[in-house]
Amino acid sequence: MSTIGIVGLGLIGGCLGLDLRSRGYQVVGFSRRQDTCDRAVSFGAVDGASVDPSILAPAEIIFLCTPIEAIAPVVKQLQPFLDPNTILTDVGSVKQAVVDAATPLWSNFVPAHPMAGKAENGIEAAQKDLFVNRPYVITPVSSTPEASIAKVEEIARSLHSWVYQCSPADHDRAVAWISHLPVMVSASLLGACSSESNSQVLDLAYKLASSGFYDTSRVGGGYPELGVMMAKYNQHHVLQALYAYRDRLNNCIESIENRDWSGLEATLEQTRQIRDRFFPPENRY
Ligand code: NAP
Numbered sequence: 001m002s003t004i005g006i007v008g009l010g011l012i013g014g015c016l017g018l019d020l021r022s023r024g025y026q027v028v029g030f031s032r033r034q035d036t037c038d039r040a041v042s043f044g045a046v047d048g049a050s051v052d053p054s055i056l057a058p059a060e061i062i063f064l065c066t067p068i069e070a071i072a073p074v075v076k077q078l079q080p081f082l083d084p085n086t087i088l089t090d091v092g093s094v095k096q097a098v099v100d101a102a103t104p105l106w107s108n109f110v111p112a113h114p115m116a117g118k119a120e121n122g123i124e125a126a127q128k129d130l131f132v133n134r135p136y137v138i139t140p141v142s143s144t145p146e147a148s149i150a151k152v153e154e155i156a157r158s159l160h161s162w163v164y165q166c167s168p169a170d171h172d173r174a175v176a177w178i179s180h181l182p183v184m185v186s187a188s189l190l191g192a193c194s195s196e197s198n199s200q201v202l203d204l205a206y207k208l209a210s211s212g213f214y215d216t217s218r219v220g221g222g223y224p225e226l227g228v229m230m231a232k233y234n235q236h237h238v239l240q241a242l243y244a245y246r247d248r249l250n251n252c253i254e255s256i257e258n259r260d261w262s263g264l265e266a267t268l269e270q271t272r273q274i275r276d277r278f279f280p281p282e283n284r285y
Helices: 013-023 034-043 070-079 098-100 146-158 168-195 198-210 211-217 222-235 234-257 261-278
Strands: 005-009 026-030 046-048 063-064 089-090 112-114 137-138 162-165
Touching: 005 013, 013 026, 013 034, 013 234, 026 034, 034 046, 063 070, 063 261, 070 089, 070 098, 070 222, 089 098, 089 146, 098 168, 112 146, 146 162, 168 211, 168 222, 168 234, 222 234, 234 261
Parallel strands: 005 026, 005 063, 026 046, 063 089, 137 162
Antiparallel strands: 112 137
8 A cells, every 4th residue: 555645734635635545545644733733633634644754754655735835845844854756746726936946856746736625724624525526737847757747647536636737837827817816806805795884784785695695705705825825926917817807897887887788788698608618517516
């Protein structure tokens, strides 16, 4: 039975651990705090965990599941404890910055991003099968070993994810639209709603909020650190997406101010068709 290591026993590390253990792997974890290690073991996410990186020595492949800013420092920290053939792969939501910082430190590094998440963070939010029928993007560079890419792909497929490959730059540009922009938009939506000055009306809005608002507010109500990391490490692409979004919002305002109902309808018809491109009816959840 081969051994897999997980560094950073939070939401994503915990989800991976639960799934990999259920696929028959021996899973060992390393995290910063002893309490987190203990909770990950009792949660069943890992077979064993420690704040001592030497626990990872037997692992053939190690998933780096810390916040983005900690990924490269962790690679440096692990270096003395690992066999040089060990595959390191990360799960960071931004790729170019991680690739630039981590590739020079470990030649057998496979940058990747499982595209699934939850509003909560931490080990207690972990669940089985989070990655089923979700994209798992691998963003290799020319020096990334083919055999290591194949190994990460094999594991991602065993999680029943859809595996894709693209460059780190293309990844960051694409996820700015479909992941990072939605966080900022959804957060702004929540902020705008809370600016209602009549407390009775606001209270009523809290009570009447239903499925539509649940869907549109979910990613804006997530934990703040993740959104800040997206903006900080993908600043250029996030800003381009936000500027484009602001233009669209202004067009919407203009149509409504001018009572241009046919223009508004044409826009909404167009966006209805665009949504089908993202989520064809047979692929909705
Ligand atoms: P999380 O629940 O906060 O987990 C991160 C864990 O990393 C924490 O439990 C923390 O444990 C540990 N950690 C922090 N610094 C560390 C260090 N220097 N050394 C070892 N462990 C350290 O966050 P998450 O949501 O799982 O996100 C983790 C990564 O997944 C991020 O890179 C993020 O971009 C990526 N990601 C997130 C999502 C999402 O929706 N949440 C989706 C896809 C990818 P301690 O208590 O021990 O400090």
